[in-house]
Amino acid sequence: MKTSGKKPGNPPTIIDVANEAGVSMKTVSRVINNEVRVKEKTRERVQSAIKRLGYQRNVFARGLRADRSLVLGLLYETSQGDYPADVLQGALSECRKKGYHLVVETLHGPNKRQQAARFLSQTRLDGVLMTPPVCDNASVLKAFKEFDTPYVRISPQKPRKNECYIGIDDFAAAKEVIDHLIGLGHRRIGFIKGLDGHRAAGERFSGYCSALEDIGIQRDDSLIVSGNFNFESGVEGAKTLLATEYPPTAIFAANDAAAAGVLSYAHSAGVSIPGDLSVCGFDGGAISRMIWPSLTTIHQPIFLLGESAVSLLIDNNEEVKKCNEPVILPHKLIISESTAPLRS
């Protein structure tokens, strides 16, 4: 009358393993979960039984009892270009190393709060990564608080107290770009902004302004146009900037996609790159190498951001909730073919 479950069709349970190893199921559980108080000999006996039977823990039962899923989530907004996809790769890599799995979900349209709540309640994740702009949506964050689900925000708009986030130093990176252009002799440098309200976009702009100020150049608003991180805004921006009375000799776009738009417009307008115009981007993704000429840009370690965010969630699960220091990862200026010394 033992509940054995050892009917051949069904996968073996912890009870089968216990019988096989001659211990109680609780001891098997201890072995599975790497708990301490188990005699080495017993542990070996159980482990060999596990191997013999091909036992695999049932995630549902475990989740039900222990309320931990060993699954993380990645949450982002639809149509945000390559960025989330690259974060995903990094996150997956780290999840594999740590034995976790990853549920991906996108938010979309109105009612984000409700979507987030549904996501959390239906998946019971151990933690979630978010990219902008979702990670800046207060009502989404509120849903996380309600479900008490830890999260790490990647490059968020504003730090929130007692919350960990991860990113790069956008200000310094943008400054490096402009310093590079200044070093090439450029003085009239145009800027195509990123999304309004996007922290990183704002810092890149500040870096641009600051670098120019440092060499005593007044900010010239006719050299600054708005944008939204996409290709089309780069095309429009270039069109506007190149039509001014004293057009810039270099353009810095807030990301690679917009910079690609600048190149495209320049090509079609007969403006030679980098002969007539130097162009810089930001991100250093695949696109920056696939356009011609290849783009001088800042390489962001997006993959690494994903990896590190996962690592934070798993390893510092408790601390994540109350850590105040952001994790800042290194970036790198990639000098390529789209920038050249100013023609005299």
Added chain:
Amino acid sequence: MKTSGKKPGNPPTIIDVANEAGVSMKTVSRVINNEVRVKEKTRERVQSAIKRLGYQRNVFARGLRADRSLVLGLLYETSQGDYPADVLQGALSECRKKGYHLVVETLHGPNKRQQAARFLSQTRLDGVLMTPPVCDNASVLKAFKEFDTPYVRISPQKPRKNECYIGIDDFAAAKEVIDHLIGLGHRRIGFIKGLDGHRAAGERFSGYCSALEDIGIQRDDSLIVSGNFNFESGVEGAKTLLATEYPPTAIFAANDAAAAGVLSYAHSAGVSIPGDLSVCGFDGGAISRMIWPSLTTIHQPIFLLGESAVSLLIDNNEEVKKCNEPVILPHKLIISESTAPLRS
């Protein structure tokens, strides 16, 4: 002495709902699962109780009892470019509509069989989507059989009997590309191949050959170079093709990334596009619009492939296992700026 669980801190259970609505928990279960035999009035009463309490079904308990997770998986190999990312978007979109969630996992390095088995056993998915080349890995597929997990392969190498797959008509699409070039007067058309052993790549090549044959042009092996779907292979391919004694007047690359490589090489070699050389790609993703000149290409409905694959898994779960007809989605020739009539 009722087990109520209605301590304020804990989320409400099916029992709380049952008490609130004055029915048994089984009836609540029936309502949740949209079963038939429930009086309309009762159903409403239960639903309002659910809403009042903010009840959300516990996925672990459900999974444990019913052995269904309402979660699908997407499995692919690392570093396969944009393709899997686009499939992901489509899959996510459909999952949201159907109330499912999606676990993403990549396979990587040796031991794919074991990685797949671990994935399946640790997640108990209701179904999985796969893209090439994972979906052509026999030992991975064997793991799926073992776990009896339904799957849909997207554009796989070979059809397998009693298995559903989904894709586009690569042969016809490639033929359309070549017909377009022929219509522009081109006769010497180069081809840069995709990955060896990739069904779609092979069919694109066959389409190329067939279209030329149709107008009586002998296949010329000096116009055909190997490739592997990436940017670099496009650069190399173009270099080789343009260095021949009678270089082609048009080049068809097996995907957009390779075509981008062709453009890049051509630009740097001073070959004007499309003046001196027409170039076509295949995929129609974001990159085809971001390079200059924008690429004449075949638009593959990759997003739709993801959506449809999910829909197949959810709606035809039983039939997926024994359906023999592939699902073929429509493609579209996008004529853009990288092709022009042959200069006389």
Added chain:
DNA sequence: TTTAAAAATGACAAGGTTGTCATTGACAGC
């Protein structure tokens, strides 16, 4: 040796849901 403390192990229940089977109620046909 005896005793106390610590380590190792086990018995049992609980976690929330759904499947099985039983029960109740309503209604048609005679």
Added chain:
DNA sequence: GCTGTCAATGACAACCTTGTCATTTTTAAA
């Protein structure tokens, strides 16, 4: 009014694991 049928609902167990607490074994100290 009685019986048979079918629709609606409910009682209870089972799914598999882990937490709690009790019990047994081992080790160290007296």
